Amino acid sequence: MSDQVSVTITRQEKYRFIVDFGLGTTPAVADEPPPLGDGAGPSPVQLLAAAVANCLSASLLFACGKFKEDPGTLKATALCRIGRNDENRLRIIALDVNMTLGVAPEALGHLDRALAQFQDFCTVSKSVEAGMPFKVTVAAPDGRILKAA
Missing domain, CATH: 2.20.25 (N-terminal domain of TfIIb)
Incomplete structure (x- = not known):
């Protein structure tokens, strides 16, 4: 790269x-x-949200792939909360990304290890995280929360 x-x-x-x-x-x-x-x-805000969600999804896929496992059809939804700063200018004040695996977590023998490290592989979210509050949640297809940080 x-x-x-x-x-x-x-x-x-x-x-x-x-x-x-x-x-x-x-x-x-x-x-x-x-x-x-x-x-x-x-919009530019949507492009930023898409970049973060895409990078996190690719990072989770990469982390699972290190263990020769496939998380299936990942789905990630990014929610940007917009507010005003002290100068009354619009800013993204928080970003939440909710990710859902495409397969049952039980099918991924090393999921705990992948979840523990995948965010560290994400260039975009780690860069954005330095400037605003950031939350990532990963869920199983049945809705069980596997990681919330």
């Missing part, structure tokens, strides 16, 4: 931007919701 990542953002109109990730990937549209933008794509 490279030491650098470059993303180019180009304004189209109002608050709509084309996000070019380079490397032959399909550009995406980002837009603020009304009244500022038209909601033609995810």
